[in-house]
Every structure is written in C-alpha cells, then in structure tokens.
Amino acid sequence: MIKRVWLNFKKYSFLLKQLVARDFKIKYKRSVLGVLWSVLYPVLMMIVMSIVFSNVFKFTTEGVSYLAYLLSGLVMFNYFSEATNLSMSSVVGNFSLLNKIYIPKYIFPLSKCLVTAINFALTLIPLYVVIIIESFSYPDMKLSLLHLVLPYDYICLFMFTLGVGLILSAVTVFVRDMLYIYGIIVLIWTYLTPIMYDITIISNPILQSLMKLNPLYLYINFARQIILHGWMPTPAYFAACGGSALIVLLIGMAVFKMNQDKFIYYV
C-alpha cells in the first residue's frame, strides 16, 4: 500500500514540479517589479502595521525590537494564510482536469503549499535585513548558530499548513460557501494570533492560555525565541510544535483520502 502510494508519487513528482514552476512563473507575470513583490510586500505590510500599532495604539514589546517582532510573526502567518487560501480552491479550480484524466488529487493542494513556500523563503530576506539592522540596538538579537534550528520550525509550519489545506480543499468541493467563510476565519485567526501585539497584554489568564493552544502561535513563538532573544526553545516546545503539526497533517490526509473518490460527483 505504502509502496504503491510512493511509486505513484514518484511517477507524478515531475507533474508536481511542473505545477509549482507554472504557478511561480504566472504569479508575477506582467507586473513590472515581478518577483521583487515577494520581498517588498511583507516589508510594506510591516511598515504600515508598525506605524498603526506602535504609533496609534502605542503597542510596545519590552526589550525587543518591535519591527523584528512584527515581521517574524507576519511572514509566518502570511505563509499560512496564502497557502491555505490557494489550496482551498485548488481542487475545485482543477475540476476540468480531474474530470478527464487520472491524477492523484492531493497534488493540487500540495503544489500550492510548495509554491507559497518558495515565496516564503524570499520573505526571509527582508526579515534578515531587519534582524541585522535591529541587532545594533538590541544585542540579544545577534545572528548565531541557533538560527539553524529554525528550519525545523518552518517544516512544522509547512506540515500544519498542508494539513489545513488538504481539509479545506476537500470541504470546499462539497460546500463552496467555504470560500467565503474561510476569509472570515482567517481574519479572526489573524487577531487571535499575537502577531502585532504581545500575548501578555491579554489580562484574562484563561483566555491567554487558550490562545497558547493555537498551533500558529506555537510556531511563531518558537521562531521569536530564537530570533529576538537568542534562546533555545525547550524540548517540550520542540515536541509541541512537531506533534501538533504531525497530528493536523495526518488528519488532513485522512479527511482528503476518505473523500477524494466522491469529488467527481460534485463538479
């Protein structure tokens, strides 16, 4: 069974590459700045948000750079929100293909999560520029070997995102309303995840510990411990990140697998 799935995956890995390459080529087609937008977009977002939140609402983060705090959370959350949104419509959007020819269906959400991951890698460039600039005023932020632990965190984020993407893409086939509902869910999720504020401003302790159950908070906080403070996250933190990502990915795979044969009737 596993061998069969693996052989099938190998056969279609070329298709996966082609789909990722296509999406990447088309994304910035006809835009003047092209791929530069991947870098520019989070920076502009960061500038706007830091003006709004640190000047208007007077949000501060004690002892750490607010810009780096904001951007480190923003790039990760943006990855999640963009990848899940693209995954959600990926199966529905490729019905004309699925209806005609056999292709493993998971390849569509997977390719969307991968192409967004390339984009994510590009957004790390402005993040490191900010880290280096800010490290002159915040000595905790120095670049160290600790940063080599970060890919673990990013892989957890990828697995979690893929799991959610698989669930969304399957659900959307049956209930197209999801395309609209999910926009609202992401909005709520944006505000419930401490991206622009520090979690300590939530005074209610029960609410605060509930918010810590949010896997995205786990992944973002993992990265921030390393980037902002130069701390090594505890082994428990490693386990929480890996475990939550794995569980959500497995649930996503199960949901997708159980429903994929029914997709064709809901064209």
Place this chain on the structure above:
Amino acid sequence: MIKVDNISMRFNLGIEKNFSMKQFVVDLFSPSKRKEKKKKKVNNEFWALKNVSFEVKRGEVMGFVGTNGAGKSTLLKIVAGVMKPTEGKVSVGGNICPMIELGAGFDSELTARENVFLNGAVMGYSRDFLQSKYDEIVDFAELADFMEVPVKNFSSGMIARLAFSIATIVEPEILIVDEILSVGDAAFQKKSEAKMRSMISGGTTVLYVSHSAASIKALCDRVVWIDHGHVKMIGDAKDVCNEYLRSLGLPVEGEGNGA
C-alpha cells in the same frame, strides 16, 4: 489485459440542489413539498451503467458504439481511473494513455514549449522522456516557429494539433480514444488518422469510441454496443455495427441498396 467485471455506475442528478440554504428554507414552509422531494431524491438516481462486463485481450482493438448519453464516455473514464464504479471491478494490466480530451491541462499563459512539458506531466510522462521526444512532437504538430509563443495566442486548431502530438508521442500498452480524429485542418486530419492507424496496427490495445460506423468497422476487431447503460451486444465489428445502424433506422452498407 482489461477486464471489466459487472460494473455499475450511479449518479445523483439532484446532488447540486440538495445543498442550498434557500431550498432548505423554502422546504421548511411547505412540508408536503418536502416529502415529495424526498421521494424525488430516490428517483433522481441515475444509473449511467448497469452490470457492464467485457474483456479486452492484448493487442485487440475494441470499438464502442451507442447513442449520445448511452454511457460510453463514463465507461472509458472508469477504465482510465478517473472515476470509481459504484459497483463491480475493473482490472487493467498495463499503462494507459487516455486521449479522452485533448489539451486537458494546457495553461494559456504559458508558452507552447512549457505546455508540452506541463501537459506531458499531466499525462504521466517523465521529464527525460519528454525531452527526448520534444523535437518529434514539434515536428508532428508543425509548430516549430511558435514554440515560444504563449498558447493564448494560438488558434484552436493549433492547440488541437499540439495536444494531439503530445498525446500520441508515447507508445502506451493501452490507448483510449474518444473521437479525436477530427482535429485540425484537412491535411492534419489525414496525418493524425494515419498516425492513429499506425498506433493501432502496432499491437497496442485500443478502446475506441466513435459515432462513425465506417471508421469503427475499418479499425476495430470487436465492438461493444451500449444502450442506456446496458451492454446490448458484443461481437464482431461488422455484425454489431450493422445491427446498431439498423436499430437507428439507418441504411446498412452492403444490403438493401436497391436505389
């Protein structure tokens, strides 16, 4: 080579309507209608295929005839693995190249060259294979001057030519052909038909659907006649085609040509 064992395929025609809030509210206020609908839901089931069985041997060219909506395309989609049958089993021994729809997976923003690789990948070909066959594909499509042009600027005939060339470049063990011989202009049609014939005579197992009894008789060894989802007749190509034409009230070649 291919064994179709007693398969049935059920579609639920009302599936789209059963899931809207508006309908739900409307039904809420008219209980009698709701009951009626429940009954109707059962009637909405449509068996596109019912207890279809046949076998195709290696190297055999099997034709499929039947009126529109008889279930031919559904049957081929099941054999190709696009759909799973509601009941029954299909076993296929060999790699399949479905030509059910040409150009599935073309992206109009990409150039013709990029689309050769994308479309080839969709059909399950590897990169090395496509690279080695690239020139052959371009030659056959006669589009050498246009390979760096985005496909959105192509005419539909050009797209069809490119798609046909990609689809037929492989020598699959099983080929599924659903009325695609008529692509492109007259000259290309002739060329594509010759290509099809050479593939068919090359020992490939072929499942061939067409409304043209003449081409079925010319190409196929045996024919399955499908009528309203049932197999009406299986047998020698000529016999089945003649019987099929007779049922439609059409003149059969070689008899009753008194006039």
